[in-house]
Amino acid sequence: xxxxxxxxxxxRSYTDGAKAIDATGTTLDEAVADIESRHxxxxxxxxxxxxxxxxxxxxxxxxxVRFLSGLATPLAxxxxxxxxxxxxxxxxGAR
Amino acid sequence: xxxxxxxxxxxxxxHARRDHPDEACGVVAGPEGSDRPERFIPMVNAARxxxxxxxxSGDLLRLYRDMDARGEEPVIVYHSHTSTEAYPSRTDISYxxxxxxxxxxxxxxxxxxxxxxxxxxxxxxxxxxxSEEEVRVVQALDQVEPPPNxxxxxxx
Numbered sequence: 001x002x003x004x005x006x007x008x009x010x011x012r013s014y015t016d017g018a019k020a021i022d023a024t025g026t027t028l029d030e031a032v033a034d035i036e037s038r039h040x041x042x043x044x045x046x047x048x049x050x051x052x053x054x055x056x057x058x059x060x061x062x063x064x065v066r067f068l069s070g071l072a073t074p075l076a077x078x079x080x081x082x083x084x085x086x087x088x089x090x091x092x093g094a095r
Numbered sequence: 096x097x098x099x100x101x102x103x104x105x106x107x108x109x110h111a112r113r114d115h116p117d118e119a120c121g122v123v124a125g126p127e128g129s130d131r132p133e134r135f136i137p138m139v140n141a142a143r144x145x146x147x148x149x150x151x152s153g154d155l156l157r158l159y160r161d162m163d164a165r166g167e168e169p170v171i172v173y174h175s176h177t178s179t180e181a182y183p184s185r186t187d188i189s190y191x192x193x194x195x196x197x198x199x200x201x202x203x204x205x206x207x208x209x210x211x212x213x214x215x216x217x218x219x220x221x222x223x224x225x226s227e228e229e230v231r232v233v234q235a236l237d238q239v240e241p242p243p244n245x246x247x248x249x250x251x
Contacts (some may be wrong), residue, residue: 013209084189086150086155087122087150089183090144090184
């Protein structure tokens, strides 16, 4: 399965500036492993202890994979995967 | 330095007052690479909290798709602090993920939802390092003169 993965600005240092890259895999986890083989370091920015990091959102087509099966979410040929860091923060932990 | 139109400053402050005591958040988008904050986009704080904000996941995807389609990027990411100063917290710093954006903070701790003095400051947050920058409020983006009404300018 080949899918197109869109890369947010902050992670484009891993993809030589590319906004989108192709990846193969039958699940999101496999696609991330495939990306890691060509763009080392990216996986760690997305995955921690075998699960997606809390403040990284990953969508398959239009659906947040948290509402699907997380890293086990199946991929079909031509799917689009979108990675977006959460936009979050707040006064918790104010100096 | 952030150059911002007075109209956008007023929108950001009005949003912060409207959502007080919860934190308000949003984006001002502009053409990619232009550094021009042109399109004010208030967002819903999915956390509905006085000490935390987060764009709702579906809203976030729609926002970025829309900006992409228009050739825009988030020039400003803004949010309010409602009981502390307008300075990035540890939380703000750890989640900051737009290295090209101006992070604008507004504090409503003095006047809450009411009109009156407010604090608005702007920062770059890159790799965990915060640098404050000057905010120049202009009548319109292409005009460098400050607006005629000094009361409209943010407190220093």
